[in-house]
Amino acid sequence: MSPSYELHSFHMNIGVGDGSLHILVDTAAKTKTGSCGTIQRTILIDSGKQKNGPVSCIESTMKKIMTDYDLPEGDGNLKLDAAIITHWDADHYKTLIFLLRKYKSDLETKKVQFLRYDKDGNPITVMYVPSWPSKMKKKDSEGPQQYLESELVEATGKTVMKVNPGGTESAHRGKWPAAFVLVEGTANLLGRDVLWNDDMDPFGWQQTIYSPQKLVAKVPPKFEGGPGVYCIAVNGVVLGQQRGVLNDVQVNCRSARKPPGVVDIVDGQSATKTGNPAYETNVVSICCMVIWKNSSSVRLSHFLGGDAVWNLEKIIMSWVGSERVAAMKISHHGSAGSTPLEMVDSFEPKTMVISSSTMYGHPSKTSPKRPPLRARTQL
Numbered sequence: 398m399s400p401s402y403e404l405h406s407f408h409m410n411i412g413v414g415d416g417s418l419h420i421l422v423d424t425a426a427k428t429k430t431g432s433c434g435t436i437q438r439t440i441l442i443d444s445g446k447q448k449n450g451p452v453s454c455i456e457s458t459m460k461k462i463m464t465d466y467d468l469p470e471g472d473g474n475l476k477l478d479a480a481i482i483t484h485w486d487a488d489h490y491k492t493l494i495f496l497l498r499k500y501k502s503d504l505e506t507k508k509v510q511f512l513r514y515d516k517d518g519n520p521i522t523v524m525y526v527p528s529w530p531s532k533m534k535k536k537d538s539e540g541p542q543q544y545l546e547s548e549l550v551e552a553t554g555k556t557v558m559k560v561n562p563g564g565t566e567s568a569h570r571g572k573w574p575a576a577f578v579l580v581e582g583t584a585n586l587l588g589r590d591v592l593w594n595d596d597m598d599p600f601g602w603q604q605t606i607y608s609p610q611k612l613v614a615k616v617p618p619k620f621e622g623g624p625g626v627y628c629i630a631v632n633g634v635v636l637g638q639q640r641g642v643l644n645d646v647q648v649n650c651r652s653a654r655k656p657p658g659v660v661d662i663v664d665g666q667s668a669t670k671t672g673n674p675a676y677e678t679n680v681v682s683i684c685c686m687v688i689w690k691n692s693s694s695v696r697l698s699h700f701l702g703g704d705a706v707w708n709l710e711k712i713i714m715s716w717v718g719s720e721r722v723a724a725m726k727i728s729h730h731g732s733a734g735s736t737p738l739e740m741v742d743s744f745e746p747k748t749m750v751i752s753s754s755t756m757y758g759h760p761s762k763t764s765p766k767r768p769p770l771r772a773r774t775q776l
């Protein structure tokens with residue numbers, strides 16, 4: 398039977414922050430009773446912030462997937478082919494660090510059950526990360542730079558480093574074994590199908606890719622009839638652009654504050670400004686779009702923008718053009734500075750996901766543009 402591909406997405410309830418698993422499935426290939434199909438590739442996007450609950454949540458989601466699907470050949474465990482940290486806010490990356498620490502002895506023997514290794518025991522699960530603001534290095538002693546060891550290498554234009562989940566906290570100080578192959582850098586990420594870490598020409602061509610159609614013509618999905626999970630923005634740069642948004646002046650279109658219970662339905666950008674550390678951390682978010690190629694047309698099925706911000710998303714909207722997007726994660730947990738309403742109007746998603754908790758006041762209740770969004774998502 399010829400393969401029939403689907404991408405199944407699991408947005409996990411990991412408390413504060415984002416965490417989702419995405420599996421490419423051949424639904425025509427089933428061996429066990431009740432199977433939903435055979436898994437071809439697995440990606441983790443973000444992980445949450447806290448320790449025990451979110452770690453168990455990720456593990457139990459993986460366990461459920463192992464029960465419900467046929468796994469590819471291997472040791473009978475679900476393996477991550479890639480992990481994406483959309484940006485360096487603790488509510489996106491920290492639980493992954495806790496998860497790795499839990500498996501420290503398995504890391505040392507190169508046998509972490511959910512990671513991939515080559516025949517010599519070198520890690521081959523890829524981690525995709527954006528850059529991080531220089532300010533963060535000073536303010537956060539547990540920041541990402543503590544987890545990345547730049548032991549390697551500039552090879553084929555791709556920056557490859559190792560990830561060390563130890564960091565500098567006293568309890569975890571010391572030498573940790575490598576866990577991932579790290580891929581970062583705007584040119585290395587932009588336009589890449591993150592389902593597959595295939596070699597690609599990393600420089601220059603991205604500026605000519607001004608639409609989803611152009612992208613799948615240049616980087617077609619690996620399997621005929623299957624999707625690609627494409628990085629369409631990172632480090633403040635959207636595919637097809639000559640320059641990023643980080644130095645652009647932000648315009649505050651938000652109306653004045655109103656007393657509780659009074660709402661204006663105004664779709665306007667919030668007051669985030671260049672120079673605001675939160676803005677600079679969020680604007681670098683890796684934004685992914687799931688795109689399918691159907692002979693001469695394309696189909697967009699999922700937008701995953703991390704904590705992307707308004708002005709970046711406006712450019713993404715024009716990149717998407719008149720195409721609809723079947724599902725979207727509302728960016729930055731429903732914050733007032735993300736997901737312009739007109740983006741929802743333009744994408745016309747059938748499904749929207751907001752990962753919110755009460756910790757940062759997300760989703761914004763006072764923001765003038767939230768009421769219609771809240772209504773639409775039936776929060």
Ligand SMILES: [Zn+2]
Nearest residue numbers: 414486488704
């Ligand atoms: Zn966040």
